[in-house]
Amino acid sequence: MSFRFHRSIPNLSIFHYARSSHSERILHLLRTSLSNPYVPRTVAAARAEAEKAGISTTQKISKRPLEFNLDISTTPPTPDQYTTMLDYLRAQPISASLSTPPTISRFLVKHSESVGGVDELSQVASRNPERVRWPVVVHWDDGLVAIEKEDEVHHILDLLDAQSRFENATAMPSAPSDPLPPRPHHETEHVLLPFLKQQPPQTLNRLYSKPSACLAVFRLLRQLDRQLVLNLLWCDTGMPLQGLMGWAKPEAITDMQTSVSDLKAFSILRVSASNPPSVMLTTAFRDSLRVALRGGGDHRSFGLPVPPRGPSQMSIQQLDKKALEHWETILHYMVDTNSSAQRPGGGALHLLVAGGWLEEGRGGGGHEITSTGFQFLLQSPRGQLWDILLQYLHMSDEYSCDNLSPTQNAMMTDLKDYGIVYLAHNSNRSFYPTRLATTLTSSLPPLPPSISSTGTDPSDRGFIILETNYRLYAYTDNPLQTSVLNLFVSLRSRFPNLVVGHITRESVKRALGKGISAEQIISYLETHAHPQMRRQNPLLPVTVQDQIRLWEMEQNRVQEAEGYLYTEFGSQADYDLVLRYAKEMNLVLYESARDRQFFAKADGHALIRQYIERRGG
Missing domain, CATH: 1.10.10 (Arc Repressor Mutant, subunit A)
Known part of the structure; x- marks a missing residue:
C-alpha cells in the first residue's frame, strides 16, 4: 500500500557570522545542497572506500538537489529563539556529543565566561560575537539544531535527503499538482x-x-x-x-x-x-x-484566580450584561452608523475599518457598513469573535512582542471594548473573562439571545415572514434585528413585538449602494425565516428572490451620467470631425455611427460647442 501526503517544504535557518570560517564553510555547504545534487555522507564514504580499494561503484545517486527554505540571518538569535533551540537540543540530541543535557554553555566557545540566561546570551552574541559559536543551523520543522560542527549539519541534510526519498517512493502515481484530499462534508475547518x-x-x-x-x-x-x-x-x-x-x-x-x-x-x-x-x-x-x-506545574498559563472579594466580586449575570453592552455597541454601530448609536472604542473602531467591515462615509462623515460587514453580521457570535481576533493578530505588528506582559496589558483594553474581558474599575491587576471568551474554544452556548440575534446559531429562532407581494413581517422587539432589516427593507409600522415593511426597489438599491449583494439579502432572509415559512418549498417566494436579483442586475447594467446628446449632423464628415475632437478630449460617453450621434460629458459641452462654431457649424 502506498500513501501520499501534502508535502510542505522544510524550513532551515542559519545564524551566520561572516568573520567565522566555520560559518562561511557551512553556509557554502547549505547553498550547494540547494543548487547541486546532494550526496549523503554514508554514500560518499562508501564510494570513497570502494575507490580506495579499486572497486568500481554502480550505485545510482539522486541527481536532484535538496529542497528546503533557507533563511540566512546575520543577526544573533533572539532570547525566544535560543529558548526554542535549547528545547530542541534537550528533546532530541543529534549526535553523540550531545549525550548530556545541553545548557547555554553549548552556544559559548571554550573558556568563555558563563552567562546568566538566554537574554544575556543574546546580548553577548550581539556585542561580543567572538564569545559565541558560529554558525547555528536550525531545522524548525523537525526540531534539530547544529552548532558550529559540519558533521551535525550533514546529519540534518542527510535527514532531509532521506525524507525526500521516502516521500517520492511512497507517493501515489499522480500529478504533482493534485489538490489535498477533500475534508468530510460534515465537518468544516475552524477559521x-x-x-x-x-x-x-x-x-x-x-x-x-x-x-x-x-x-x-x-x-x-x-x-x-x-x-x-x-x-x-x-x-x-x-x-x-x-x-x-x-x-x-x-x-x-x-x-x-x-x-x-x-x-x-x-x-x-x-x-x-x-x-x-x-x-x-x-x-x-x-x-x-x-x-x-x-494538571501540575507552575506555568500559570490558565490564569491565576483572585481570592473572593465578597459583594464587590462580579457575578456571571453582571459579566453577561457587561459583555452584551460592549458587543451590541459594536453591532449597533455597524448597522446604523448615522444614528445616535454609541460609538465603539477607538481601538475597536479602527479594527472594524481595517478588517473591511466598515468604510469611511461619503463626504468624510461617519462610517458605512460594507458588503463584507453585512456578511459578518450573518455569522454566529463565535464566528464573529474569531474574525475580529484574527484581524487583531494580522495587525499585531503594532505591538511589541519582546516582552509578553506589556503586550498582554496593551491587548486588555481592546479586549474590553469587544466585551471579551471585564477590567475592574479600581484595579489594573485583575480581570474577568466573560462568556464571550469562554465560548471561543468550547461548545458552551453563546451569550443570551439578544447577542446572537443576528447570527446563524442553530438555537436562533426564525422571526421573518415574507409574502409574494413583497410585504415582510418580523416578529421581534430587538432593536439590533430591526436595524439590520432597515438596511434593505422599507419599514412601515412598528409594534411591541412586530415590525412590518416592504421590500422595494428603492430599499434594495439603498442596500446595493452600500455594497450589500442580492445573494446576501436572500441569505439573511433564509437564515432568519420563521418556522412557518420553513414548511414550504422553496423557502422564500421565487418571485421575490428573482426580483431582488434583477434589481441588482439593473444596478450593474445601467450607469447614470450628466451630459449632452449631439445629433443631426449635416454630413458624415462633420460628424467624424466633431466626434474625433471629443474623443481626443476624452469627453465621449456613448456614440452611434449609424444614427450620427454621440453623448458627451456635461463639463465638455462648452469646448465642443466652441469647436463646432470655429468649424463654421
Whole structure:
C-alpha cells in the first residue's frame, strides 16, 4: 500500500557570522545542497572506500538537489529563539556529543565566561560575537539544531535527503499538482486553523509552550485529528507509519492522510525518516498538552484566580450584561452608523475599518457598513469573535512582542471594548473573562439571545415572514434585528413585538449602494425565516428572490451620467470631425455611427460647442 501526503517544504535557518570560517564553510555547504545534487555522507564514504580499494561503484545517486527554505540571518538569535533551540537540543540530541543535557554553555566557545540566561546570551552574541559559536543551523520543522560542527549539519541534510526519498517512493502515481484530499462534508475547518498553517514552526513552538494554548488548539481540531493526537500523546518512541494507517478502513485512508498532513502543518506531528518511518507528536505540543490534561506545574498559563472579594466580586449575570453592552455597541454601530448609536472604542473602531467591515462615509462623515460587514453580521457570535481576533493578530505588528506582559496589558483594553474581558474599575491587576471568551474554544452556548440575534446559531429562532407581494413581517422587539432589516427593507409600522415593511426597489438599491449583494439579502432572509415559512418549498417566494436579483442586475447594467446628446449632423464628415475632437478630449460617453450621434460629458459641452462654431457649424 502506498500513501501520499501534502508535502510542505522544510524550513532551515542559519545564524551566520561572516568573520567565522566555520560559518562561511557551512553556509557554502547549505547553498550547494540547494543548487547541486546532494550526496549523503554514508554514500560518499562508501564510494570513497570502494575507490580506495579499486572497486568500481554502480550505485545510482539522486541527481536532484535538496529542497528546503533557507533563511540566512546575520543577526544573533533572539532570547525566544535560543529558548526554542535549547528545547530542541534537550528533546532530541543529534549526535553523540550531545549525550548530556545541553545548557547555554553549548552556544559559548571554550573558556568563555558563563552567562546568566538566554537574554544575556543574546546580548553577548550581539556585542561580543567572538564569545559565541558560529554558525547555528536550525531545522524548525523537525526540531534539530547544529552548532558550529559540519558533521551535525550533514546529519540534518542527510535527514532531509532521506525524507525526500521516502516521500517520492511512497507517493501515489499522480500529478504533482493534485489538490489535498477533500475534508468530510460534515465537518468544516475552524477559521483559526488556516492562520496557524501560515505560521513558521518556531512561532508555533512558542505558542505550544503554554499548556492553555495547546488545549485550545486541540479543541479546535477536527474529530479525527483529535483522536490521532490522543492516541499518540503518551507514546514517547513514536509509532510506525504503516501501523498508524492500519487504524483506518480502506475507504477512510484519504481522511487519515489529510489528518497527518494537517497535523504536520500545525507542527503538532512529525514523520521521521527512519526505516520504517514512524510518527510522533512534536516535543513542545506533547509536553504542554500532557500538563494541560493531568494538571501540575507552575506555568500559570490558565490564569491565576483572585481570592473572593465578597459583594464587590462580579457575578456571571453582571459579566453577561457587561459583555452584551460592549458587543451590541459594536453591532449597533455597524448597522446604523448615522444614528445616535454609541460609538465603539477607538481601538475597536479602527479594527472594524481595517478588517473591511466598515468604510469611511461619503463626504468624510461617519462610517458605512460594507458588503463584507453585512456578511459578518450573518455569522454566529463565535464566528464573529474569531474574525475580529484574527484581524487583531494580522495587525499585531503594532505591538511589541519582546516582552509578553506589556503586550498582554496593551491587548486588555481592546479586549474590553469587544466585551471579551471585564477590567475592574479600581484595579489594573485583575480581570474577568466573560462568556464571550469562554465560548471561543468550547461548545458552551453563546451569550443570551439578544447577542446572537443576528447570527446563524442553530438555537436562533426564525422571526421573518415574507409574502409574494413583497410585504415582510418580523416578529421581534430587538432593536439590533430591526436595524439590520432597515438596511434593505422599507419599514412601515412598528409594534411591541412586530415590525412590518416592504421590500422595494428603492430599499434594495439603498442596500446595493452600500455594497450589500442580492445573494446576501436572500441569505439573511433564509437564515432568519420563521418556522412557518420553513414548511414550504422553496423557502422564500421565487418571485421575490428573482426580483431582488434583477434589481441588482439593473444596478450593474445601467450607469447614470450628466451630459449632452449631439445629433443631426449635416454630413458624415462633420460628424467624424466633431466626434474625433471629443474623443481626443476624452469627453465621449456613448456614440452611434449609424444614427450620427454621440453623448458627451456635461463639463465638455462648452469646448465642443466652441469647436463646432470655429468649424463654421
